[in-house]
Amino acid sequence: MIINLxxxxxxxxxxxxxxxxxxxxxxxYSTNITMDFSGIEFINRSFAQEYLNRKFSVDYEIEEINVPDVVKNMFNVILEWNGYDMRY
Incomplete structure (x- = not known):
């Protein structure tokens, strides 16, 4: 399933x-999900934090595609802030 955010x-x-x-x-649905970030112009810390918290707590796979730099950068800030050793 592909979700265009x-x-x-x-x-x-x-x-x-x-x-x-x-x-x-x-x-x-509890199935593998692909999140399509195409066309996303801005993401704030609150949305990014909640998104990543939920992503890491579900029992199914979530893949992101077409992730713009603005989203990658915010995800990396959240991951570093929470002590995750990974980068987007």
Whole structure:
């Protein structure tokens, strides 16, 4: 299943609740998911933190595609801040 975040949410990923709601919907499917970040122009720390927390706590695989630098950079800030030894 491919989820286009721009179409599902917005080109600006801002609200933590949007990430929560996204994963609540995905939990119903419990299958491997591909998150398409094409067209994303901005992501704030709250959304990124919630997204990564949820991603690492689910029982299914989540892959990201078309991840712009603005998203990679924010994910890397969150990962480093939380002590993960990985980079996007």
């Amino acid at each position: 721009k179409n599902e949410i917005s080109s600006n990923l801002i609200v933590r609740l949007e990430a929560e709601n996204l994963f609540k919907q995905l939990d119903e």
